[in-house]
Amino acid sequence: MVEKDANFAQPAVPKFDGHYDHWALLMENLLRSKEYWSLVEDGIPTLPANPTPEQTKVHDDRKVKDLKAKSYLFQSIERSILETILCKNTAKDIWDSMKLKFQGSTKVKRAQLQTLRHEFEILGMKEGESVNNYFSRTLSIVNKMQIQGESVQENLIVEKILRSMTEKFNYVVCSIEESNDVSTLTVD
Template sequence: MATENNSFVQPAIPRFDGHYDHWAMLMENFLRSKEYWDLIENEILVAAEVAIEAQCKTITDLKLKDLKVKNYLFQAIDKTIIETILNKETAKAIWDSMRLKYQYSTKVKRAQLQALRREFEILSMREGEKVDEYFARTLTLANKMKTHGENMKQSVIIEKILTSMTLKFNYVVCSIEESNDLSTMTIDEL
């Protein structure tokens, strides 16, 4: 007789990596799967002094659930960030604090990335600029884009460099394109 195995892998608690929108989506899904999301949407209310016994039991249960949610949030958040939210009484207060601090920075990063993409798009070698200087300028811009979340392949950077060099390098660019596979070439090889 075969025994049925009802065990399953517990989902990992999403770690906050600085990208608030992505983390918040994963964390919301995690908390919903644990049936704790209502504590983020609706903060628990403290019991009135003259609460009846049933209300006290309900409030005690809610406080325990809130402590569990706070525990999940503390596990998801880096120690340096936790130190800034330790004074928050409830899971909702922690969540709101994280949203206030980091959602805005995510929007700023997104706007900065758009500006960097625009700058990369119009980037070209200046007349009289040395090749090494142009490489450095292009790679600096590409690295800034990567730090803002852009997934940029080396082949894109290589193509940008080759297509945006001054006309006096046309023969070199043609030679490189004819003799190499640009999709596998590295920047160092270029």
């Protein structure tokens, strides 16, 4: 008998590349899909002084799940970074250490957001750049802003793209603006 999910490709373990927020989002999703996320959030509860056999079994099961969650974390983090994490006893310990080291303070996040806002404001299409590349550059900045907590309305993105394209696209921009309500257009 073939297993129902046999054709489902296993997701790749996301590698930490220095961009904590992106890695954390992907890693959290992976750990949730494997039903290990509660271990990262809550850790392994300690056993009471005289545990019942049921409590011992639940505790042992959670320890095994924690080992599996740690295995995913170990796969995703380079050895050089893992060596800087002092406490690797549980998945929660590893996660908390990564968050503390790489998430950044509120001031840093605010500064990064200010830089991204500025990049968005001065962004313009380069001569000879393809429309797809320009869209990709624009959406990359917008995605980074959203990761930092900024809400960017789609109509603002559309308006930015239309007003910052090179002159050779003026006729296309005029045509789009005359035939459509720009406030309801999507980037797609």
